[in-house]
Amino acid sequence: MAEKDLLLKTAETxxxxxxxxxxxxxxxxCVIFGYEDKELKVLLIKSDLKEFEGMYSLLGDLIRxxxxxxxxxxxxxxxxxxxxxxxxxxxxxxxxxxxxxSGRVITIAYYSLIDIGHHKLQLxxxxxxxxxxxxxxxxxxxxxxxxxxxxxxxxxxIEDHPIVFNLLPEKFSLxxxxxxxxxxxxxxxxxxxxxKKISLKGWLKDLNEMEKNxxxxxxxxxxxxxxxxx
Amino acid sequence: MAEKDLLLKTAETxxxxxxxxxxxxxxxxCVIFGYEDKELKVLLIKSDLKEFEGMYSLLGDLIRxxxxxxxxxxxxxxxxxxxxxxxxxxxxxxxxxxxxxSGRVITIAYYSLIDIGHHKLQLxxxxxxxxxxxxxxxxxxxxxxxxxxxxxxxxxxIEDHPIVFNLLPEKFSLxxxxxxxxxxxxxxxxxxxxxKKISLKGWLKDLNEMEKNxxxxxxxxxxxxxxxxx
Numbered sequence: 257m258a259e260k261d262l263l264l265k266t267a268e269t270x271x272x273x274x275x276x277x278x279x280x281x282x283x284x285x286c287v288i289f290g291y292e293d294k295e296l297k298v299l300l301i302k303s304d305l306k307e308f309e310g311m312y313s314l315l316g317d318l319i320r321x322x323x324x325x326x327x328x329x330x331x332x333x334x335x336x337x338x339x340x341x342x343x344x345x346x347x348x349x350x351x352x353x354x355x356x357x358s359g360r361v362i363t364i365a366y367y368s369l370i371d372i373g374h375h376k377l378q379l380x381x382x383x384x385x386x387x388x389x390x391x392x393x394x395x396x397x398x399x400x401x402x403x404x405x406x407x408x409x410x411x412x413x414i415e416d417h418p419i420v421f422n423l424l425p426e427k428f429s430l431x432x433x434x435x436x437x438x439x440x441x442x443x444x445x446x447x448x449x450x451x452k453k454i455s456l457k458g459w460l461k462d463l464n465e466m467e468k469n470x471x472x473x474x475x476x477x478x479x480x481x482x483x484x485x486x
Numbered sequence: 487m488a489e490k491d492l493l494l495k496t497a498e499t500x501x502x503x504x505x506x507x508x509x510x511x512x513x514x515x516c517v518i519f520g521y522e523d524k525e526l527k528v529l530l531i532k533s534d535l536k537e538f539e540g541m542y543s544l545l546g547d548l549i550r551x552x553x554x555x556x557x558x559x560x561x562x563x564x565x566x567x568x569x570x571x572x573x574x575x576x577x578x579x580x581x582x583x584x585x586x587x588s589g590r591v592i593t594i595a596y597y598s599l600i601d602i603g604h605h606k607l608q609l610x611x612x613x614x615x616x617x618x619x620x621x622x623x624x625x626x627x628x629x630x631x632x633x634x635x636x637x638x639x640x641x642x643x644i645e646d647h648p649i650v651f652n653l654l655p656e657k658f659s660l661x662x663x664x665x666x667x668x669x670x671x672x673x674x675x676x677x678x679x680x681x682k683k684i685s686l687k688g689w690l691k692d693l694n695e696m697e698k699n700x701x702x703x704x705x706x707x708x709x710x711x712x713x714x715x716x
Contacts, residue, residue: 262532262534262613263534264534264535264536264539265534265535265536266535266536266537267535267536267537267586267587267588268588270535270588271588271589274511274548274588276551277511277548277549277550277551278509278510278511278589278590279508279509279551280508280510280511280512281504281507281508281510282510282512282581282592302492304492304493304494304495305494305495305496305497305500306494306495306496306497307496307497309494318504318507319507319581320507321506321507321509321590322583323583324581324582324583325579325580325581325592346578346579348576349555349576349579349594350555351512351549351554351555351594352554353552353553353554356497357497358497358498358500358501358504359501359508360508360551362512362555362592364579364581383492415646416645416646
């Protein structure tokens with residue numbers, strides 16, 4: 257049997273025949289990780305939906321007609337925190353049928369890493385605050401799942417990519433770097449193995465400086481090689 | 487100044503006040519990679535939209551009302567190819583404003599790796615065929631960008647994850663494995679370095695068998711350790 261000729265349709269007829277498919281809204285949700293007091297933290301806001309009264313949620317919003325996904329995520333961050341010099345990376349789309357009480361809303365999750373000390377929040381709405389990832393209750397919507405997914409991706413990425421340095425000050429000791437890895441991974445690491453592994457990566461530049469004014473023995477200070485900065 | 491009490495809204499009023507946000511359609515697009523004749527290939531279909539007449543596109547469709555993202559991607563694959571035992575992984579959401587001529591359509595891209603020899607396509611619509619990634623013209627929609635993004639992710643993942651074995655038969659030689667890595671990465675690899683690196687991963691089980699009926703010197707046969715199979 258010969259193959260039939262391909263019947264072409266136009267974009268217009270395609271839309272008309274699928275008009276009830278065009279009734280979804282898209283949101284972005286930003287998982288902003290920070291590091292403070294040897295703890296990995298995440299930026300949360302009180303939900304303003306009655307259905308989630310008293311619960312915290314990620315920073316998010318519906319994308320506007322005519323707005324790109326990435327642009328929407330940067331807008332949300334700017335509007336809610338005043339921050340505009342933060343790198344956001346797309347992680348995953350979440351589209352379970354009943355995830356949003358307003359109707360079908362599919363959300364695109366982004367994550368970011370920022371140094372809390374150097375990124376003071378400039379705005380404060382709806383009890384916007386840093387929360388330790390070890391002390392979180394259930395979040396609004398499916399935001400617990402979204403946070404978990406982003407945390408899993410973060411834990412995988414830090415093994416091979418020099419990204420955690422966005423959570424640290426410019427100069428840091430190997431002790432500080434190890435504490436940060438331990439906070440993210442949620443496990444204690446062997447000091448010698450950790451230093452050997454980090455050394456093999458070739459990410460660090462020795463500054464020939466020592467830590468000052470500390471209760472413990474001062475360590476050497478390092479910085480991320482400038483070509484690796486993001 | 488005291489912080490104001492948080493004004494709550496309901497999901498219903500939230501939807502009413504954003505009704506023109508709920509007019510987006512979502513699609514899934516599947517980048518199915520295969521391996522044949524020492525070439526990395528991708529499964530493409532002739533576009534059935536007049537706007538893209540004569541061009542090839544990825545396997546995709548709009549998600550149906552009441553259909554999950556992952557379910558939609560498996561449905562598309564099943565409907566177009568007959569395949570239903572293939573693992574799909576979500577990669578990225580693409581949402582440029584004018585990417586689809588029918589209106590605002592955001593697409594979620596998935597990719598998969600299959601052994602062409604062991605997954606015969608059971609259906610044949612719209613000139614569904616394998617295309618070498620080295621001989622592709624411009625694809626319909628933003629599908630060239632989507633393919634490129636998935637290929638980049640594939641190239642990164644194969645460095646540390648034992649996933650390429652889905653493209654190979656059950657038993658293979660180190661020569662075959664190296665040829666596959668070279669096809670995916672698009673570069674030639676040094677034989678000794680490659681074997682050392684692979685050996686360090688600890689992924690392979692030596693079968694104590696040799697290749698047969700070959701024009702070149704037969705090599706030892708290996709298989710992926712069973713606990714690593716996906």
